[in-house]
Amino acid sequence: MASPRNAFFRLPSTKSGKWTVALSAIYWAILLIYDVFGFCMSNISFRVFGQLYTLSFVILLVALAIGIFGLIAVIKFHERSWLIWLLTIIPIVLLILYLLWIIIYFIFVYR
Numbered sequence: 001m002a003s004p005r006n007a008f009f010r011l012p013s014t015k016s017g018k019w020t021v022a023l024s025a026i027y028w029a030i031l032l033i034y035d036v037f038g039f040c041m042s043n044i045s046f047r048v049f050g051q052l053y054t055l056s057f058v059i060l061l062v063a064l065a066i067g068i069f070g071l072i073a074v075i076k077f078h079e080r081s082w083l084i085w086l087l088t089i090i091p092i093v094l095l096i097l098y099l100l101w102i103i104i105y106f107i108f109v110y111r
Helices: 015-040 046-075 082-109
Strands: none
Touching (some): 015 082, 046 082
16 A cells, blocks of 8 residues: 655645746846856946846845745745745745844944
8 A cells, every 4th residue: 555645745836836936936046146246347347236136136036925925835835845945944944044144244334
């Protein structure tokens, strides 16, 4: 007799879980673009810096949306997919680290 599949090893089945996966793909693509343009084109002009700051704000918003959709999928709809747990935890941790970096930066630079 075959044992039933564990829900942890399945792909997301809820709508908010699928949104979490789609937003995380967008998040990692934007993060890759930010890294490429941030390191290759950072010395070109002030206009590029403004675009990079805008892109970092978009990254922050997308990470926040991933965390919200992931938490909704896990808490409200009882999504148990490993992918949702992983994709929810990583952007939330990166978001917390980013906010801590901003706080530390402003404490030590703008005293």
